[in-house]
Amino acid sequence: xxxxxPIVIAFCCHYCAYTAADLAxxxxxxxxxxxxxxxxxxxxxxxxxxxxxxFEKGADGAYxxxxxxxxxxxxxxxxxxxxxxxxxxxxxxxxxxxxxxxxMYNMSAAMGPRxxxxxxxxxxxxxxxxxxxxxxxxxxxxxxxxxxEEQTAEHITQKV
Amino acid sequence: MIIAxxxxxxxxxxMIEAYDKIIVAGCKGCVTVCSTGGEKEVGILxxxxxxxRQAQGKPLETKEITLERQCxxxxxxxxxxxxxxxxxxxxxxxxxxIQFLAEKFRKHPLLPGVDTQFIGVTxxxxxxxxxxxxxxxxxxxxxxxICPVARCSKSLFNGPCxxxxxxxxxxxxxxxxxxQLIYDRLKELGQLDKLEIILPxxxxxxxxxxGPRKRVREDLKI
Amino acid sequence: MKAGSxxxxxxxxxxxxxxxxxxxxxxxxxxxxxRKANLLKGNVDSINVTDxxxxxxxxxxxxxxxxxxxMGLEPNMQMVCRDRNRIAMQSDIFGAYALGIRNILCLSGDxxxxxxxxxxxxxxxxxxxxxxxxxxxxxxxHKVLGGDEIEGPPQMFIGAAANPFADPFEYRxxxxxxxxxxxxxxxxxxxxxxxxxxxxxxxxxxxxxLHEKTHILAGVTPLKSVGMARYMKEKVxxxxxxxxxxxxxxxxxxxxxxxxxxxxxxxQIQRLRQVPGVHGIHLMAIEWEEVVHxxxxxxxxxxxPQV
Numbered sequence: 111x112x113x114x115x116p117i118v119i120a121f122c123c124h125y126c127a128y129t130a131a132d133l134a135x136x137x138x139x140x141x142x143x144x145x146x147x148x149x150x151x152x153x154x155x156x157x158x159x160x161x162x163x164x165f166e167k168g169a170d171g172a173y174x175x176x177x178x179x180x181x182x183x184x185x186x187x188x189x190x191x192x193x194x195x196x197x198x199x200x201x202x203x204x205x206x207x208x209x210x211x212x213x214m215y216n217m218s219a220a221m222g223p224r225x226x227x228x229x230x231x232x233x234x235x236x237x238x239x240x241x242x243x244x245x246x247x248x249x250x251x252x253x254x255x256x257x258x259e260e261q262t263a264e265h266i267t268q269k270v
Numbered sequence: 271m272i273i274a275x276x277x278x279x280x281x282x283x284x285m286i287e288a289y290d291k292i293i294v295a296g297c298k299g300c301v302t303v304c305s306t307g308g309e310k311e312v313g314i315l316x317x318x319x320x321x322x323r324q325a326q327g328k329p330l331e332t333k334e335i336t337l338e339r340q341c342x343x344x345x346x347x348x349x350x351x352x353x354x355x356x357x358x359x360x361x362x363x364x365x366x367x368i369q370f371l372a373e374k375f376r377k378h379p380l381l382p383g384v385d386t387q388f389i390g391v392t393x394x395x396x397x398x399x400x401x402x403x404x405x406x407x408x409x410x411x412x413x414x415x416i417c418p419v420a421r422c423s424k425s426l427f428n429g430p431c432x433x434x435x436x437x438x439x440x441x442x443x444x445x446x447x448x449x450q451l452i453y454d455r456l457k458e459l460g461q462l463d464k465l466e467i468i469l470p471x472x473x474x475x476x477x478x479x480x481g482p483r484k485r486v487r488e489d490l491k492i
Numbered sequence: 493m494k495a496g497s498x499x500x501x502x503x504x505x506x507x508x509x510x511x512x513x514x515x516x517x518x519x520x521x522x523x524x525x526x527r528k529a530n531l532l533k534g535n536v537d538s539i540n541v542t543d544x545x546x547x548x549x550x551x552x553x554x555x556x557x558x559x560x561x562x563m564g565l566e567p568n569m570q571m572v573c574r575d576r577n578r579i580a581m582q583s584d585i586f587g588a589y590a591l592g593i594r595n596i597l598c599l600s601g602d603x604x605x606x607x608x609x610x611x612x613x614x615x616x617x618x619x620x621x622x623x624x625x626x627x628x629x630x631x632x633x634h635k636v637l638g639g640d641e642i643e644g645p646p647q648m649f650i651g652a653a654a655n656p657f658a659d660p661f662e663y664r665x666x667x668x669x670x671x672x673x674x675x676x677x678x679x680x681x682x683x684x685x686x687x688x689x690x691x692x693x694x695x696x697x698x699x700x701x702l703h704e705k706t707h708i709l710a711g712v713t714p715l716k717s718v719g720m721a722r723y724m725k726e727k728v729x730x731x732x733x734x735x736x737x738x739x740x741x742x743x744x745x746x747x748x749x750x751x752x753x754x755x756x757x758x759x760q761i762q763r764l765r766q767v768p769g770v771h772g773i774h775l776m777a778i779e780w781e782e783v784v785h786x787x788x789x790x791x792x793x794x795x796x797p798q799v
Contacts, residue, residue, distance in 0.1 A: 244321060
């Protein structure tokens with residue numbers, strides 16, 4: 111039985127979280143390949159529709175990573191994101207997907223290790239929760255399931 | 271504008287259980303302004319319903335459409351083009367729009383995706399409050415432009431009652447006492463003498479109490 | 493004489509009236525009514541019967557009032573605007589009169605949110621001011637609101653409530669004037685603890701000559717404990733309790749609290765008797781009816797006049 115490898119989408123703001131991700135890379139810190147990063151100018155750009163769409167397209171988990179509260183490059187973008195994440199969590203909960211599959215994190219551009227830590231944390235959390243409920247009725251064959259997931263991940267990072 | 275609140279997703283899922291395809295119809299009128307049933311909310315709801323049904327193992331196909339208004343026949347035409355392919359319509363318009371769709375698309379069960387609440391205003395972004403009860407007999411000239419029917423919890427015409435405290439209503443400290451507002455406004459306008467007049471008994475027959483209402487302008491009828 | 497009730501006779505002859513209050517049972521147990529009524533008998537001139545107070549369903553005011561009439565006592569039937577439309581109210585007033593009820597109090601009514609049926613529809617077809625006008629019209633013009641003649645008009649003595657301490661304070665006297673103009677024969681106020689503020693209110697009342705057009709009965713409630721005093725100060729809408737009173741109740745300690753409460757009550761009554769324009773007191777000993785006799789006796793109000 112293969113170990114379940116979740117697909118986790120991270121919406122990262124350019125000024126902090128994405129830069130932190132870069133730093134993690136420069137520092138050669140290890141973080142799971144399960145996390146696919148989407149760069150935004152600001153987490154305030156995230157819309158609830160995006161947060162739901164990633165789950166429709168096959169993500170098992172997602173998170174929004176923005177600047178530390180009070181330090182948003184665009185002043186309040188991360189506060190808007192926080193509220194939208196809260197609402198999206200509720201919608202996911204009501205839809206039977208599970209609100210805990212979506213989270214909001216804050217970090218500064220200097221926090222490379224924190225970026226890696228969050229990536230590990232979320233991946234493990236989603237791994238424990240198991241695949242997204244929308245997949246449980248899909249037919250699986252060992253190698254074709256793996257290929258399907260790879261394709262979906264590419265699709266998400268290109269489209270959203 | 272008319273303010274509505276989205277129904278809980280679980281309630282909507284129960285309504286659409288029997289269908290594997292559905293139209294989700296929004297309206298660019300009032301429900302867009304109060305962020306309950308516009309194009310964006312249609313998108314969010316359709317996505318949530320698809321996710322939920324996928325998780326249940328009973329996939330749902332949705333058709334998203336947002337009409338200019340659902341309360342005027344001409345604006346329903348875009349719906350006519352798509353309606354035959356779907357067994358039911360879930361509408362996020364106000365109660366009037368939902369019912370009008372039901373009248374015009376007689377073969378389709380109409381499901382309300384929202385609870386229509388009141389006639390109100392945008393106090394600030396994200397906050398809408400009630401102002402008018404459509405009582406059919408406006409007395410705003412006598413109460414400084416503040417409605418005793420809608421803004422007093424007891425719809426008193428000669429208030430306030432003894433429960434008014436600190437300008438707030440006895441039912442909720444977050445709710446303004448309508449009559450305190452009226453008093454303050456008339457004072458500002460230098461019209462406190464209006465409060466010495468006893469407002470007479472209301473003709474509620476002009477309200478919904480008299481039966482469903484109708485307005486006609488003969489000169490406009492073709 | 494409008495209704496010829498005991499209350500009316502005492503007030504119109506310049507006497508100092510004493511009214512009490514009785515809360516109906518939350519069911520059909522008549523013995524509760526009899527017990528409370530017997531505690532008030534001989535100590536008050538007439539007894540207020542509340543109408544689904546705080547929107548909690550209790551035996552109807554008209555039924556309990558009729559029971560009091562049967563017991564040889566005089567009720568002040570309270571009628572709120574929350575639960576009945578004008579058709580029901582006028583109909584009940586016909587019935588009340590036929591059952592021997594002569595005093596009626598026209599009130600708005602607490603919002604149903606406070607009671608045990610918060611999901612009920614509220615009526616408020618009329619407000620208290622309009623109800624007073626309606627009862628006066630029935631009595632003096634012999635017509636119902638809609639205009640039809642009445643077969644045997646109800647001769648009621650009309651009462652209303654006034655709250656000198658509710659907001660906005662400046663407006664309270666104007667509202668009282670409106671109620672008087674609508675046809676109120678007697679007024680009962682919310683219970684008073686802040687004597688100074690009440691006396692200022694009464695000065696404003698006298699300045700408008702309202703004390704000559706209506707009879708004002710000042711509301712009094714004996715305090716049982718410092719907790720009760722604090723509760724009334726903080727949680728009850730339209731109630732003002734000066735710190736001096738809270739301190740007195742606190743200093744009395746647990747054993748002497750009730751005694752101090754009674755002392756304060758008697759002192760208040762004695763002070764109120766000196767205020768020109770106050771024609772009586774409305775004694776609301778909430779769930780403490782046993783103490784009514786002690787209070788009126790110590791305040792020198794016994795025996796009650798036989799009219």
